[in-house]
Amino acid sequence: MFNGYLTLAPSCNVCGQNFDFADSGDGPAIFVMLVTGFIIVGAALYVEVVYQPPYWVHAIVWGTVALVLPLLLLRSFKGVLIALQFQHKAEEGKLDSDR
Numbered sequence: 001m002f003n004g005y006l007t008l009a010p011s012c013n014v015c016g017q018n019f020d021f022a023d024s025g026d027g028p029a030i031f032v033m034l035v036t037g038f039i040i041v042g043a044a045l046y047v048e049v050v051y052q053p054p055y056w057v058h059a060i061v062w063g064t065v066a067l068v069l070p071l072l073l074l075r076s077f078k079g080v081l082i083a084l085q086f087q088h089k090a091e092e093g094k095l096d097s098d099r
């Protein structure tokens, strides 16, 4: 369903579903930040309590993880959110007078 790293293709190359409806907005970024923040903070606290490495080790390890992990997760989160938007027919709110 993607044409690049995060760019959507105009339509599905299997069934031809048009992706004009798809607009995940900030959703994928928010969920990726929540998930990676939870993982990184938890892992950093665990490593500090168990191993007490110098702070530069924390900076290198968690700085790298904080860059790589979101890049790995972002695409699949966007795919899931667009699939959910399609399944639930989610769209912008409209007033009754617009009908």
Ligand SMILES: [Zn+2]
Binding pocket: 012, 013, 014, 015, 016, 017
């Ligand atoms: Zn399809």
